[in-house]
Amino acid sequence: MMNPSFKTQAGQSAFTTVYDRALERWPVPxxxxxxxxxxxxxxxxxxxxxxxxxxxxxxxxxGSSTMWAPxxxxxxxxxxxxxxxxxxxxxxxxxxQPMKSRVDCAAWxxxxxxxxxxxxxxxxxxxxxxxxSLNFALKxxxxxxxxxxxxxxxxxAEVGIQFILxxxxxxxxxxxxxxxxxxxxxxxxxNTAPRESSELxxxxxxxxxxxxxxxxxxxxxxxxxxxxxxxxLLVGDKEVITNGxxxxxxxxxxxxxxxxxxxxxxxxxxxxxxxxxVNARVVRFLEDLARPSQAA
Numbered sequence: 001m002m003n004p005s006f007k008t009q010a011g012q013s014a015f016t017t018v019y020d021r022a023l024e025r026w027p028v029p030x031x032x033x034x035x036x037x038x039x040x041x042x043x044x045x046x047x048x049x050x051x052x053x054x055x056x057x058x059x060x061x062x063g064s065s066t067m068w069a070p071x072x073x074x075x076x077x078x079x080x081x082x083x084x085x086x087x088x089x090x091x092x093x094x095x096x097q098p099m100k101s102r103v104d105c106a107a108w109x110x111x112x113x114x115x116x117x118x119x120x121x122x123x124x125x126x127x128x129x130x131x132x133s134l135n136f137a138l139k140x141x142x143x144x145x146x147x148x149x150x151x152x153x154x155x156x157a158e159v160g161i162q163f164i165l166x167x168x169x170x171x172x173x174x175x176x177x178x179x180x181x182x183x184x185x186x187x188x189x190x191n192t193a194p195r196e197s198s199e200l201x202x203x204x205x206x207x208x209x210x211x212x213x214x215x216x217x218x219x220x221x222x223x224x225x226x227x228x229x230x231x232x233l234l235v236g237d238k239e240v241i242t243n244g245x246x247x248x249x250x251x252x253x254x255x256x257x258x259x260x261x262x263x264x265x266x267x268x269x270x271x272x273x274x275x276x277x278v279n280a281r282v283v284r285f286l287e288d289l290a291r292p293s294q295a296a
Contacts, residue, residue: 011207035115058129088211090204124148154216236266
């Protein structure tokens with residue numbers, strides 16, 4: 001069946017080939033589920049023991065949930081990791097009603113959790129996924145046990161114009177050299193994007209018709225000061241969509257229960273550029289949450 005988010009049937013087939021190849025390389029067992037929501041059927045990748053505590057992990061813009069390939073083995077050892085694909089972005093979710101506001105974005109994730117029979121969870125993500133996660137924690141704090149924000153986009157400051165200038169050419173000139181130029185800018189010098197991310201980004205740019213609604217923007221200071229859940233923030237010291245050190249400093253000033261770290265020699269594609277570092281830090285954060293002193 002033709003998914004209307006694709007420009008052509010041939011384009012959908014090409015994207016399917018790349019997506020399926022990424023899942024063939026997935027390092028742990030993975031399930032594929034569809035969850036109905038008012039915004040459209042949401043495609044969810046799931047890994048980890050069924051009885052383990054839940055962890056909802058949201059991809060970055062144009063990433064799809066396959067971007068978590070370098071991280072999933074470490075995270076799925078102790079958690080049931082649910083990786084929903086944002087309706088309107090690259091992946092297999094479908095759009096019936098675009099998410100146009102912060103309320104819509106929170107309602108969508110809440111309905112996905114309802115469909116999976118999860119009352120509350122650790123929630124996190126990278127870039128756009130980080131913004132969606134923080135938005136959900138601010139709107140529905142009772143459903144968020146802890147937050148993991150990896151290179152979040154737009155949460156504490158506007159996304160810089162340089163991001164727009166590196167995204168538009170990819171849409172206007174969907175060719176490999178343009179994609180590689182944009183990805184090099186996203187990464188710290190000498191780093192590269194993971195293979196899965198690069199291939200899906202290229203296929204999506206060529207064949208997908210993006211239907212994203214709400215865009216990341218800074219949250220009000222009074223809301224951030226009222227955030228009470230334990231929060232881990234990881235930002236590359238070579239972050240390019242905003243100033244990384246300034247972002248971390250501002251977050252430290254605003255969020256009460258924050259652990260924040262600048263990751264050395266890493267850019268915006270942090271979870272793929274430095275997977276060992278990110279995995280170890282997130283695992284340690286999750287282990288600390290599980291200790292009785294932290295859970296009290």
